[in-house]
Amino acid sequence: MIELQKVSKIFDTGFNQVHALSEVNLKLSQGEFVAIKGPSGSGKSTMMNIIGLLDRPTQGKYILANNDVSTMNDKIRSKIRGKVFGFVFQSYNLIPRLSAVRQVEMPLMYRKDKDRRKKSIVALSKIGLGERIFHSPVELSGGEQQRVSIARALVGEPKIILADEPTGALDTKTGEEIIGIFKNLSEEGITVIMITHDNSVAKNATRIIEMKDGMIV
Amino acid sequence: MSIFDAINFAFRSIISTPLRSGLTALGVIVGVASVIVLVSLGQGIKKQVEDEITALGTNLLFITASSEDSTTGVQGGRNSGLSLTLSDVEKLISSNISGVRNIAPQIDFPAQLIAGNYNVEATVFGTTPEYIDIISTETLSGEFITQKDVDTKALRMVLGSEIAKTLYPDQEPIGKIVRLSLFNRFDFRFLVTGVMKPKGGQDDDDFSVFIPVSTMQNRIGFLRNPTGDVNVFRIIVRSEDDVEKELVSNKISENLKLIHNVDKPDFEITSMDQLLEASNQVTGALTLFLGSIAGISLLVGAIGVGNIMLVSVTERTREIGTLRSIGATKFDIRLQFVTEALTICLLGGILGIIIGIIICLNLSDISFGDAENLSAVVTPTSVIVAFVVSFFVGLISGAYPAYRASELDPIEALRSE
Numbered sequence: 208m209i210e211l212q213k214v215s216k217i218f219d220t221g222f223n224q225v226h227a228l229s230e231v232n233l234k235l236s237q238g239e240f241v242a243i244k245g246p247s248g249s250g251k252s253t254m255m256n257i258i259g260l261l262d263r264p265t266q267g268k269y270i271l272a273n274n275d276v277s278t279m280n281d282k283i284r285s286k287i288r289g290k291v292f293g294f295v296f297q298s299y300n301l302i303p304r305l306s307a308v309r310q311v312e313m314p315l316m317y318r319k320d321k322d323r324r325k326k327s328i329v330a331l332s333k334i335g336l337g338e339r340i341f342h343s344p345v346e347l348s349g350g351e352q353q354r355v356s357i358a359r360a361l362v363g364e365p366k367i368i369l370a371d372e373p374t375g376a377l378d379t380k381t382g383e384e385i386i387g388i389f390k391n392l393s394e395e396g397i398t399v400i401m402i403t404h405d406n407s408v409a410k411n412a413t414r415i416i417e418m419k420d421g422m423i424v
Numbered sequence: 425m426s427i428f429d430a431i432n433f434a435f436r437s438i439i440s441t442p443l444r445s446g447l448t449a450l451g452v453i454v455g456v457a458s459v460i461v462l463v464s465l466g467q468g469i470k471k472q473v474e475d476e477i478t479a480l481g482t483n484l485l486f487i488t489a490s491s492e493d494s495t496t497g498v499q500g501g502r503n504s505g506l507s508l509t510l511s512d513v514e515k516l517i518s519s520n521i522s523g524v525r526n527i528a529p530q531i532d533f534p535a536q537l538i539a540g541n542y543n544v545e546a547t548v549f550g551t552t553p554e555y556i557d558i559i560s561t562e563t564l565s566g567e568f569i570t571q572k573d574v575d576t577k578a579l580r581m582v583l584g585s586e587i588a589k590t591l592y593p594d595q596e597p598i599g600k601i602v603r604l605s606l607f608n609r610f611d612f613r614f615l616v617t618g619v620m621k622p623k624g625g626q627d628d629d630d631f632s633v634f635i636p637v638s639t640m641q642n643r644i645g646f647l648r649n650p651t652g653d654v655n656v657f658r659i660i661v662r663s664e665d666d667v668e669k670e671l672v673s674n675k676i677s678e679n680l681k682l683i684h685n686v687d688k689p690d691f692e693i694t695s696m697d698q699l700l701e702a703s704n705q706v707t708g709a710l711t712l713f714l715g716s717i718a719g720i721s722l723l724v725g726a727i728g729v730g731n732i733m734l735v736s737v738t739e740r741t742r743e744i745g746t747l748r749s750i751g752a753t754k755f756d757i758r759l760q761f762v763t764e765a766l767t768i769c770l771l772g773g774i775l776g777i778i779i780g781i782i783i784c785l786n787l788s789d790i791s792f793g794d795a796e797n798l799s800a801v802v803t804p805t806s807v808i809v810a811f812v813v814s815f816f817v818g819l820i821s822g823a824y825p826a827y828r829a830s831e832l833d834p835i836e837a838l839r840s841e
C-alpha cells in the first residue's frame with residue numbers, strides 16, 4: 208500500500224545542503240506494525256513526514272495505494288492526509304483551548320462530517336477516556352493527553368497511523384499502555400508506523416526498520 | 425471546514441485570551457463609535473441648517489445689491505447700483521410680474537427695547553404689510569403692520585413672540601408703549617399693535633420686532649441716499665407655489681434691469697433652493713471631513729487587529745502545523761484566521777455602533793455655553809456604512825496574517841517551538 212521508490216530528501220538551508228534521505232526504497236503493506244529505529248538525525252522523521260504527505264521528496268517517487276502522490280497539488284494532498292493518515296506526536300500537539308471532545312472532532316470538521324460529536328465520543332471511549340471528554344489538555348496527565356491525540360488520529364478511521372516517538376515523553380508503564388493501543392489497532396488491520404528509540408518498545412512491532420545517515424540498513 | 429465551524433473556532437480563540445481580544449476590539453469600537461458620532465453630528469448640523477432655511481419658506485427669492493457692480497455707474501447717481509431702494513420695490517410691485525405673490529423690502533437693525541423694568545436686545549425689521557405673508561405666519565393677537573401705518577409713518581410696532589414674553593411676562597402687550605433705542609442715538613416710543621405667533625425652535629423671527637419701513641426711513645436719516653430715495657437692505661419676493669422659480673427669478677431680473685436702466689444686473693437674486701444647495705455643499709463637506717477624522721481612528725483600530733493577528737500566527741505556528749497534519753487545507757487555515765479577524769471587527773463594530781448611538785442620543789442634552797445645543801442625527805446609512813466598513817476592516821486586516829499562516833510549511837510549523 209505504501210511504496211517509496213528511490214526517495215531522496217535534501218534540505219537546503221542556504222549555506223549548506225543536508226541529505227536527510229538518500230535513495231530510500233520501502234514497501235509496506237496493509238496491517239503491518241512497523242517500528243523505525245536509528246540514531247538522531249538519521250532521517251526517521253523526514254521519511255515519516257514524506258509518507259504522511261506533510262513533505263515532498265526532492266527526488267524519487269511515492270506511490271500510495273497505487274497513486275503517485277508526490278506530484279499532487281497541496282489541496283488534494285491535504286484531503287488525502289486527513290482521510291488516510293492519523294498522526295501521533297511525541298509532544299501530543301493538542302490545541303490548548305479545546306476540550307478533549309472538540310479536540311477529537313477537529314479532523315472531522317475539516318471533512319464537514321455531521322456525525323462528528325458522536326464519532327468523537329466513540330473514539331475517546333474506545334481509548335479509555337469516555338469519562339473525561341470535557342476536560343481541556345491542562346486538566347489531563349501526559350498519558351491521557353497522548354490518548355486524546357490518538358483518539359484524534361483515529362476518529363477519521365485512517366488506514367495508517369504515523370507515530371513519531373509517541374512514548375518519548377511518557378513513563379514506562381504509560382508507554383506500554385499506549386503501545387498496547389497501537390498493537391490492537393494493527394490487529395484491526397490499521398497500518399501503524401512508529402518511530403522509537405526504545406528497543407523494548409520496538410520489539411512489539413511486526414517489522415523493525417533501522418535507519419542510518421538517511422538510508423535504511 | 426464550514427463557515428459556521430470557522431466562526432465557532434474563532435470564538436473559542438477569542439474568548440481564550442479575553443483581555444487581548446478585548447483590547448484589540450477596543451480599537452475598532454472607538455473607531456466605529458467615532459465614525460457614528462462625528463457623521464451623525466455632521467448630519468445634525470446639516471439638518472439644523474436645512475430646517476432653518478426651509479422654515480423661511482422655500483418659495484422665497486432674495487434680491488440684494490450686487491457687491492461686484494457696486495462701483496459702476498455714476499457715483500451716488502440714480503440707478504448707480506449702489507443699493508436697492510424703496511422705489512425699486514414699488515416699481516416691481518406695479519410691474520405685476522406673473523408668478524409673484526408678494527414683494528416686501530427689508531431693513532434690519534439691532535436695537536434695545538425697554539418696557540417698564542424689562543429690556544431686551546432685538547432685531548428691528550422695517551417692512552411693509554406684505555411681509556407677514558412672505559414669512560408665512562400670522563399674528564397671535566392684534567394685527568401686523570397695515571398699509572395705513574406705512575402711509576402715516578406710524579410709531580407702531582409688532583412684537584415677536586419671545587420679545588413679547590420677555591418684555592411683558594404677565595401682561596397683555598397690545599396697547600402698551602415700548603421704548604426703542606437705536607445705536608444709542610435714536611430713542612422712540614412705539615405703540616404695540618400686535619404680537620406674532622411663535623415659530624418655535626430658535627427662529628430669528630421670534631426674537632424680532634416689526635415696524636413700518638416708512639417710519640424707519642423717516643426717523644433714521646442716513647438710510648436716505650443722495651437722491652432722497654431710501655436704501656433697503658434686501659427685497660424679498662414670495663413666488664406662487666406652482667410656478668417655476670427660475671422663471672420668476674428671470675422675470676424679476678429683467679424688470680429690475682429696466683428699472684435700474686442697466687444691461688448687466690447690478691443686483692443678485694438668490695433662491696431658497698440655491699441657499700439650500702450651498703448650505704448642503706458646506707455641511708456635506710463638513711460631514712465628510714468629520715467622517716475622515718473618525719476614519720483615521722478606525723484605521724488605527726484596523727492596524728491593531730492586523731498586528732494582533734500576526735502575533736497570533738507566530739504564537740500558533742505549531743498549532744497550524746498540527747491542523748495541517750489532521751487534514752486542514754491552506755484554504756481552511758486562511759478561512760480560520762480571516763474569520764477570527766472578522767469576528768473581532770464585527771463584534772467591535774456592533775459594540776461601537778451601539779456606543780456611538782448612545783453618545784448621539786445623549787449629545788443633544790449637552791449645551792455648550794450660549795450656543796444652541798448640539799444635535800446629532802443618526803441615519804441608517806451611517807450605521808450600515810459603519811457596519812460594512814468594520815466588515816472590510818476585518819477582511820483586510822485579517823487577510824495578510826491569514827495568508828502568512830496558510831503558506832507556512834507544515835514541517836517547519838510542526839518543528840517550531
Ligand SMILES: Nc1ncnc2c1ncn2[C@@H]1O[C@H](COP(=O)(O)OP(=O)(O)OP(=O)(O)O)[C@@H](O)[C@H]1O
Pocket residue numbers: 218219220225226227245246247248249250251252253254835836
Ligand atoms: N526542515 C529542515 N531543514 C533543514 N534540515 C532539516 C530539516 N528537517 C530535518 N533536517 C535535517 O535532516 C536530518 C534528518 O532529520 P530527521 O528529523 O529526519 O532526523 P530523526 O531521525 O527524526 O532524528 P531524531 O531522532 O533526533 O528525531 C537532520 O540532520 C536534520 O537536521
Ligand SMILES: [Mg+2]
Pocket residue numbers: 251252253371
Ligand atoms: Mg525525529
